[in-house]
Amino acid sequence: MEAGSGSGAQVAPVLDGFLLRGRATPTPRQLAEVGVHADSLSEVTALEFLRAMKRTSYDILVLALVGGGVQAILHGLKRIWEGRTERPVVVTGYVGVVYEKLADGLLLRHGADLVLANSRQDAERFRAVYEGVGADASSVTEVALPFLGGAPYTGEHDPYTVVFAAQPSVPENRRDRTYLLDRLVRHARLHPEREVLLKLRSKPGEHTTHIEELPYQKLVQKLDPPPNFRLVYGNMGEVLDRTDLMVTVSSTAALESLHRRVPTVVLTDLGVREALGNHHFVGSGCLASWDQLDAGHRPAPDEAWVARQGVAVAGPPSGGGSYATAFDAARERIGKALNGPGGLPPLTPYYTPATAPGYLPGILARHHLGPDGSPLPGAPAADRDPGPVRQIVRRAARGAYRHGVQRVAPVIRRMGEL
Structure with a gap:
């Protein structure tokens, strides 16, 4: 989550970052790769964040969370801003390819002032979902993928470089992941003149939005890859600077690569299936197999x-091109919202205790919020800042939880399959 204040040539904008505490809280390494540095950065619970929003004034609030987190924060903000017309413009959306849980994820984001769609296709789909359930679709705003950039591909590098962009949860089973890794290593052996890179999103112990229970780092230990095969981390844009062929199952990296006109392949070896997300690329001309x-x-x-x-x-x-102007519509809408007469109306999410009485309370309770967006009785740290001892205990508990999710739980599941 990010909150920004300040506008105009005379006032430098201030960017405050709030990291919602949980299993996907980014590490310092992951934050450094973003390339945007906040003036302040703090790790908070949902209740601590809402308290900060109540006592601090911002112009723009960006909710960069999974759908359930966005919905909980929207209801919490609606409650703390009751009766206020002067409030931040609330923005949310998606960061990459939207190929699953379209209706669920969209309705959990409904209620923000702007719901950003990364393409014309997404904007049309988003509006169709909102209008189809009778929800206001005016928040949908077409932009482009927010992380594109870099120089267009101009020709082969020396050595010719093949990059496989791995995903933490696609495919999810050991057999399929081992198959992909084996084919990548086989390609490196067949083409010793090429450099073959396995691009990984997270190092062991780190988490992204999706939990990775079978990291490729562990699977590759059972193979004997040739010298021209390497594991790489870091910013995808920097890897694309030296890429001649991008290969993936369905990663958003394919769109980054296509933007820069790097030859891009979406694999069909495991089928073209909704569960893999590669169905999104039907009609792209990029579908191919390792044999090809x-x-x-x-x-x-x-x-x-x-x-x-x-x-x-x-x-x-x-x-050249128009990527630099792709966000002008969003900027214009934000400017009008900030400078319009009478301030902004109350937040009005589609989900309420009346429209989703069997769903919404559970979403809010995960963040210690009641059906009306107020803190539940006994919610932790609802009215005070955590002391140093509490912070140490939290860090230890979070580390134990991550270790349990990534190391212990997979072992227990495998034992149960024996």
């Missing part, structure tokens, strides 16, 4: 398909 890649196949993306994904705005290979 081993034989030298180079994909050619369908330009019409790419244009609908919010990535073709990079322009032709020579550079």
